[in-house]
Amino acid sequence: MASAFKTCVPRLVARSSPASLSGITASAARSFVRPSPIQTRVAAFHASKNLNILPVGPQVIQGTVNDAAPVPPPNPTHGSFHWDFERLVAIGLIPLTIAPFAAGSVHPVMDAVLGASLVIHSHIGFQACVIDYFPKRQYGTLRKAATWALNGATLLVLYGLYEYETNDVGITEGIKRVWTA
Numbered sequence: 001m002a003s004a005f006k007t008c009v010p011r012l013v014a015r016s017s018p019a020s021l022s023g024i025t026a027s028a029a030r031s032f033v034r035p036s037p038i039q040t041r042v043a044a045f046h047a048s049k050n051l052n053i054l055p056v057g058p059q060v061i062q063g064t065v066n067d068a069a070p071v072p073p074p075n076p077t078h079g080s081f082h083w084d085f086e087r088l089v090a091i092g093l094i095p096l097t098i099a100p101f102a103a104g105s106v107h108p109v110m111d112a113v114l115g116a117s118l119v120i121h122s123h124i125g126f127q128a129c130v131i132d133y134f135p136k137r138q139y140g141t142l143r144k145a146a147t148w149a150l151n152g153a154t155l156l157v158l159y160g161l162y163e164y165e166t167n168d169v170g171i172t173e174g175i176k177r178v179w180t181a
Helices: 002-015 027-031 037-041 080-103 106-135 140-167 171-180
Strands: none
Touching: 027 106, 080 106, 080 171, 106 140, 106 171
């Protein structure tokens, strides 16, 4: 909206005749057409300056312009099988989430499968974030550290859910108690 207004106002002022510019002086009309150097540095609707949070990563070009794009080696875990597994887990969460509350029975096996499916679904999502935001070519050690941290956190959450299932009430009963509290 602001950029559309900024581009149309100078054109309208430049096309209009001096008689139609009632109340606007000639110098004010020219200031719309040619902004002063101070006006060109100020951006519309910005209240703070631009802050770069992270520095730009290393910019490395491998090869020349005429080199073909590298083709990664075929791996079934990074292709359609991986995508199919993600969709299977996501679709499987729907009945696993609804069934314990609709049926009214809390079976420990169903509770354990629900907990494991939630953790696997979350792990796959965070793994995609690590792969997308930490390219191996630019941030090799940082990506490796993020992957290890994700795997460690996943194992820790799985152990915590195991303890909650075996030594406490379980996920679905815990949610029921919090819901009715």
